Amino acid sequence: MDRSITIKRHAALFDDMATQLGMDLQEAAIRGALSFDEISEAVTRCTGCSNPTDCAARLQVTQVAKDAPTYCRNVPLLHRLKAGM
Template sequence: MPSRDQIKHHAHLVDGMATTLGIDLQEAALNGDVSMDEVSEAVLSCTACTNPGHCAGWLEETRKAERTPEYCRNQDLFTRLIP
C-alpha cells in the first residue's frame, strides 16, 4: 500500500497531467464526466508508475500538451476527458 506522502505526490502528478492537457478534474467530476472513484483509481494507478520522476520533469517543462507521454498509466482516462 502506498504511503500518504506517495499518494499526495501522485495526486499532484495526476492533477498536473490533467491541467497540462486542459482538463479540469474538479469540473469534470461536477459535470459527471468522471467519478471521484475514477479519480481515486487514477491516483492509485499512478503510484504504480515506473517513471514518476520523468513525469514530474515532463510536467515542469510542458505547459500544454495534446496527449500524455506513452508510459502514462492513465492515458485512456485522460484521452477520454480532453476537451
C-alpha cells in the same frame, strides 16, 4: 516513502497532467464526467508508474501538451476525458 506522501505526490501528478492537457478534473467531476472513485483509481494507477520522476520533470518544463507520455497508466482515462470536453 511514506504511503500518504506517495499518494499526495501522485494525486498532484495526475491533476497536473490533466491540467497540462487542458482538463479541469474538479470541473469534470462536478459535471459528472468523472467520478470520485475514478479519480481515486487513477491516483492508485499513477502510484504504480515506472517513471514518476520523468513525469514530474516533463510537467515542470511543458506548459501545454498534446498528450500524456506513452508510459502513463492513465492515458485511456485522459483520452476519454479529453474527448468528452
